Amino acid sequence: xxxxxxxxxxxxxxxxxxxxxxxxxxxxxxxxxxxxxxxxxxxxxxxxxxxxxxxxxxxxxxxxxxxxxxxxxxxxxxxxxxxxxxxxxxxxxxxxxxxxxxxxxxxxxxxxxxxxxxxxxxxxxxxxxxxxxxxxxxxxxxxxxxxxxxxxxxxxxxxxxxxxxxxxxxxxxxxxxxxxxxxxxxxxxxxx
Amino acid sequence: xxxxxxxxxxxxxxxxxxxxxxxxxxxxxxxxxxxxxxxxxxxxxxxxxxxxxxxxxxxxxxxxxxxxxxxxxxxxxxxxxxxxxxxxxxxxxxxxxxxxxxxxxxxxxxxxxxxxxxxxxxxxxxxxxxxxxxxxxxxxxxxxxxxxxxxxxxxxxxxxxxxxxxxxxxxxxxxxxxxxxxxxxxxxxxxxxxxxxxxxxxxxxxxxxxxxxxxxxxxxxxxxxxxxxxxxxxxxxx
Numbered sequence: 121x122x123x124x125x126x127x128x129x130x131x132x133x134x135x136x137x138x139x140x141x142x143x144x145x146x147x148x149x150x151x152x153x154x155x156x157x158x159x160x161x162x163x164x165x166x167x168x169x170x171x172x173x174x175x176x177x178x179x180x181x182x183x184x185x186x187x188x189x190x191x192x193x194x195x196x197x198x199x200x201x202x203x204x205x206x207x208x209x210x211x212x213x214x215x216x217x218x219x220x221x222x223x224x225x226x227x228x229x230x231x232x233x234x235x236x237x238x239x240x241x242x243x244x245x246x247x248x249x250x251x252x253x254x255x256x257x258x259x260x261x262x263x264x265x266x267x268x269x270x271x272x273x274x275x276x277x278x279x280x281x282x283x284x285x286x287x288x289x290x291x292x293x294x295x296x297x298x299x300x301x302x303x304x305x306x307x308x309x310x311x312x
Numbered sequence: 313x314x315x316x317x318x319x320x321x322x323x324x325x326x327x328x329x330x331x332x333x334x335x336x337x338x339x340x341x342x343x344x345x346x347x348x349x350x351x352x353x354x355x356x357x358x359x360x361x362x363x364x365x366x367x368x369x370x371x372x373x374x375x376x377x378x379x380x381x382x383x384x385x386x387x388x389x390x391x392x393x394x395x396x397x398x399x400x401x402x403x404x405x406x407x408x409x410x411x412x413x414x415x416x417x418x419x420x421x422x423x424x425x426x427x428x429x430x431x432x433x434x435x436x437x438x439x440x441x442x443x444x445x446x447x448x449x450x451x452x453x454x455x456x457x458x459x460x461x462x463x464x465x466x467x468x469x470x471x472x473x474x475x476x477x478x479x480x481x482x483x484x485x486x487x488x489x490x491x492x493x494x495x496x497x498x499x500x501x502x503x504x505x506x507x508x509x510x511x512x513x514x515x516x517x518x519x520x521x522x523x524x525x526x527x528x529x530x531x532x533x534x535x536x537x538x539x540x541x542x543x544x545x546x547x548x549x550x
Contacts, residue, residue: 147383151376156368159375164366173375177382184383194353199360206363210328215484215510238368251364269329270362276324277331291320298323302358 128243132197140187147184154198156238157248158205165209165273175212179204210273254304262297269294313337319348326355327362332511450478453528456545459483461512464530464547472523477516479530479547482508491533492516493541495526503528505536 132153138146158179162172182204183190190200240248255263268279280290318341324330325338342348453464461481468475477492485507492503508514527549531541 144380144383148376148380151379155371155376157363157366159371160368161363161366163369169372173371173378176371176375177379180379181382195357196360198363199357202360202363203356206359207328211510238370240368244364247361248364248368251361255362255365266327266362267365269324269327270359271366274329275331276329279329291324294327294329295320295323298326298355298358301362302354305358305361 128241129196129198133192136183136187136190136192136197139184147180150183150197150201151180153241153244154201156240157244158201160238161202161271162205162209164271165206166213171212171216172209175209176205178208182208206270213273250308251305254301254308257304258297258300262293262300265290265293266297266301313341315341315345318345319351322348322351323355326352326359332509332513451527452550453477453479453530453547454550455481455547458544459546462530462547466525466528466549468522468525472525473519473521475518475520475522475525477518477528478513479508479515480511480513482512482514482530482546484508484510484512485532488532488534488543489536490514490546491531491536491538491541491543492518493529493531494518494520495529500529500541502537502539505533 132150135146135150135153139150155176158176159172162175163169166172166175179201183201190197255266258266264283265276265279268274268282269276274282276290276294277287279294280287283290285293318338321330321334321338325335330338338348342352450465450467453466455462459481461483462479463481464477464479466475466477482490489505489507491505493500494503495501503518504516506514506516529541529545529549530547531543531545533541533543
């Protein structure tokens with residue numbers, strides 16, 4: 121992890137401690153730091169603005185209501201936060217069970233996703249580039265499996281079905297892709 | 313599943329890419345397996361980093377307002393226009409009387425954020441203990457007529473100090489919450505409120521003296537922690 125990341129991570133942890141004490145301003149600060157990233161991933165998964173907003177809202181409020189569930193020994197605040205957003209977004213689209221509606225909604229892309237300038241902290245932009253670069257360095261089959269599982273919110277069994285590959289193969293691609301991605305991110309300093 | 317089979321599911325678990333059954337099994341396993349927990353932690357971090365592969369999108373200002381206004385000391389639940397027919401006396405009549413002092417601990421949802429999972433892993437561990445020590449004949453819960461799909465089972469631990477209530481077929485409560493009740497001398501005592509997961513399943517862990525438990529019931533309520541049931545009955549012990 122780079123020095124900048126460590127410093128930013130430290131800031132996040134201080135925010136989480138304040139949130140645990142019921143400090144609403146800290147929640148606002150955490151939101152301001154990561155709203156665009158959180159809404160970005162939620163929008164990509166949900167496809168509709170309404171579902172994405174709901175997912176981000178639920179994620180932040182779940183952190184507010186159960187701050188004790190964040191364990192700093194286990195990982196970074198960002199992975200906790202983005203994990204919560206991802207989970208809520210996946211939950212939302214699985215609940216909707218509306219692929220067709222989702223596809224229709226994709227034509228009605230969330231405003232702001234059409235190349236609009238997003239103001240984001242420099243360190244986060246750097247990290248973003250590192251993650252995308254690492255992803256590009258995976259084999260295509262691993263990348264496809266990971267992206268399908270993560271961004272389309274489907275189970276590995278559905279990945280297998282959609283790609284027309286055996287269940288075990290889908291599982292292996294996801295596993296190997298995750299392990300490889302982790303190694304690449306460690307090498308680029310995104311993770312310790 | 314064998315240990316190796318469960319371990320192979322961890323990467324997909326980190327991506328929220330398991331089916332409900334596998335996720336439940338793995339979570340129960342994680343509660344008691346340090347090796348698997350150690351494998352999960354870095355993969356959860358990797359999954360978190362994947363979020364940055366999506367282009368950032370500036371959310372509308374109203375989202376910030378919604379979140380901050382929702383961040384009150386007490387959880388805010390939207391009141392729902394639920395029917396207020398007086399169903400409880402009918403339910404209570406079916407339930408046997410029991411003397412139990414009860415404390416609800418937690419609801420366990422099948423699908424949750426990774427760190428929330430950690431908290432739940434502890435609960436899951438307790439659930440496993442309950443299930444492992446439970447009577448071979450769990451007490452069934454049957455559906456009230458309005459939700460024929462719903463069913464449940466109560467696993468009481470051998471020492472009768474805790475129980476796991478496993479429910480399936482619960483419709484989503486988009487406005488309101490499910491409330492678990494225990495009846496004592498014909499009067500209901502609120503236990504935990506909960507929401508089922510996307511598949512309609514929920515597991516509630518109850519810690520209490522259940523030695524003389526007569527029965528439990530589930531109702532759909534506008535908000536949690538009401539002193540007495542107001543909403544319609546969903547499940548009750550047979």
